[in-house]
Amino acid sequence: MLKRVLAATLAGLVLAGCAQGEAQARPPVWTVRDADSEILIFGSVHVLPPGLDWRPKALDAALAKADDLWFELPIDPVSEARVGQLAASMGRLPEGQSLSKLLSTEGAKRLEAAAESLGVSMAVLDRFEPW
Template sequence: MYAWLVPGLAAMLLATVQVSPARADPPLWRVSDADTEMVLFGSVHALPPGVDWRTEDLDRALASADLVVFEIVTPDTEEEEMAMILPMMRYIIGMQPLSATVSGPTFARARLAAEALDLEPGVLEMFRPWAAAFMLEMGADEAKGRSGDLGVDTILETGLRDDQRTEALDTDALLHASMAALAEDGDAEGEALLIEVLDSLDEADDALDMEMENAWLVGDLEPIRAEMASMKVEAPGLYQVLMTDRNHGWMPALRRMMETEGRVVVIVGVAHMVGEDGLPTLLRQAGYTVEGP
C-alpha cells in the first residue's frame, strides 16, 4: 500500500531486516540558477534497522547547506507538537464510531487486525475509515521492524549543526487542506481503502516488504514510478491529495528559496520526485536547470 511514502500525515495517527546493497546510491538531484544550488534528496520516512543509505554526495551537500528543508519539521516542545496535531484531529476522528460507519464484515476484519497488532480496539473506533486504514498499515510495518525513528528525515534532522536553518514545506494551511481533502473523500471511499489494506495484511507474510526501499537504495526509480502510476489510476483522490496538491503547494516556497538562498538541501519522500507531478519536473518547467536521474 501507500503508508511507506507518507510522512507527517500518517504519523499523526498513531522483523529486523538487514539490507546491504553493493553501493548505496539513493536518488539525488541538483537544481541550479545563476546564484543558487538546491539539492533534492528523495527519502524514505520509515526504515528497519541495518539500512545503510548515506552517501558522500549527500553528506557534502548537507555540510555546505545554509538551509535544510523537510516536509515537516519536528516541533521543539510538546506544547508545539500538540498545537500542530490537535487542529487536525477533526479530520481524523469520525462523527460516529467506525463500527457504525463501515459494514459489519469490514469492521470485524479491522478489529481482528487491530487485536493482532496489540492496538486498542476502542482507539480504532474513533477513526474515520481512511485514518483507520493508515493506522493498521503503519502498525503492521512497525511490528515487522520499520520505524520512523530510523527514517531518513528523522536521522538527518537530528544530525544537523546548530547553525543550520530548517524550514517545513508543509505549512499549516497545506496540512489542513490535505487532511480536509482526505476527510471529504467520504466514508465509502475510506472503507474501500480500509478493505484494500486489510486484504494486503491478509496476504502478507512475516517478512517486511522492502521492494521499494531496495530499489531506492540503488537509485532505481522504476518500481517507484510504477507504484505512483498505479496509485494515480487506482486511488486518484488519494494521489491528488498526497502527491499532486502538495507538490504544487510546495513550489512557491521552492521558487522563493531559489531566489533568496545560496545552498539548500531539500529532503522529501522519493515518491514526490517521480513522474509528471514530481518536483524535478515542476522545477524544470519553472525554468531551472535540474540534473539527476
Template sequence: MRRFPKPLPSLISACAVFALLWQPLPAKAQIVPSLPAADTPPPPSRPALWKVSDADTTIWLFGTIHVLPKGGAPWLVGPVAQALQGSDTLVTEIAQADTQASAEHGASLSPGMLPAGQTLPALLGPERAGRLAATLTASGVPAAQFDAYKPWMAATALSLLPLIQRGYLTSQGVEATLENAHPQKQEALETVAFQLGLLDGLPQDAQIAWLDTVIAQYDTIGMQIAQMVNAWRAGDPDELGRLMTADMQDDPRLVETLLTRRNATWAKWIVQRLKTPGTVFVAVGAGHLAGKGSVQDDLAKDGIAVTRVQ
C-alpha cells in the first residue's frame, strides 16, 4: 500500500499559503494552553544562511519556518540580520500584501471547497468520515465545520489545529518577521492563487490518503513541528530535510509538484537575477534549501557556487 507524507513536514516544506487557513478555523480551536516556564534559557538560534554572488550581485538564501511560537532565542541576529539589512530587496514565496488581501476575502480559498451539493463525509465514506469527526470533536471543533472542504483543505486545516493550540502564530513566523524588518522593497516568487492551485491539483486519492495520515498522526503533530523548529534553529539542513521529506519519496507526484519542480524554477530565477546588480535576500520554506534536490543542488547543476555563511 502506498504511503503518503507526514502531514506537517510535507506542508511546511512546500507552501507558505497554508497560513491563510488560520483564518477560517473556529475560535474554540484557538485557545492556547499555558506552557510551563523553561528551567534553562533556550539554546542560541543559528539558522542556516547561504550566499550566491558574482562581481556586482549578491543573493542570500535563507530557509524559513512559516509559523513559530512566541519565545525562543532571537534568530534575526548576526549574519542573518546583517544580510537582510544590507539587501536592496526581500524576496519571499508569496507577498505579504497578497496574503493579507486573500485572507480578507474568503473567496480566495474557493479552490479548497467542494462543488455545491457535495460534502466531505459523503466523499470519504462512513468509516473515514467517522474518524475525521471524532478527531475534530476531540479538538473542540464542530465536525460540520469541514463538511464543505475538499480532502486537501481538510488535511491542511486539521494539521494546523495542534499548532494553534500550542501557541504557534503566523505573526511569529519567519516571513512575518523579515517583512516587518525590511518593508522598503519586497517581491515574491509565487502568488497565493498559484500555491492554492498546487494543492488543489493533487490527485484525489493522494488528497484522501494525506487526510488519513493527518488523522492517524494527529497526536504527534506537535512533536513533529518541534523537531523541525529545533533543527532549523540549530542550522542543521540535513536533519531538517530528513524530517520534512521522510515519507515523500513514496509518492513521486508530491515530490515533483510541491518540491522538485518549484526548486528548479527558483534556481533559474536566481541565475537570471544574478544578471542584475544589487543585493537580494531570498527567504523560502526551509525544506526547499534542505536535502537532495534542493535549490542549491539545482544551482550547482547550472555551475553556480553556493557558499554556506551560517
C-alpha cells in the first residue's frame, strides 16, 4: 500500500511538472487518490507580494482534516542553518555570470529597483542563481 501511494505521488509530481497551462492566481495544489487514501500536494511559494491574499479557505479545511503534515524540509534551527549554508554554496552563479545579464533589460531594471528598495547590495544579489 505504501509503495502504491509513493508511486502515485511520484507519478503525480512528474506529470504536474510536464503540464502547461494558463497562469492562475492561486496556490498550486495537486490531489493524488487511491481506494483508501488521499494526498494533497501543496506547492509552496516562498516570496509573495505584501498584502496578497493567497490562502484559500479550501487550504484551511484540508489542513484541519489532515492526519499528517509534511514539509519539503525539516523545520528546526539546525536544518535552517544547513539550508542557509547550502543556498550560499550552491545558489551562486558560476564565475563570470551575473543574474542581471540573464534577465531582459526590463527585468534587470526591476531587479535593481527591488534590490535598492530592500537595501540589498546589487553586487551581492547579482551573483545568485535565478531560482
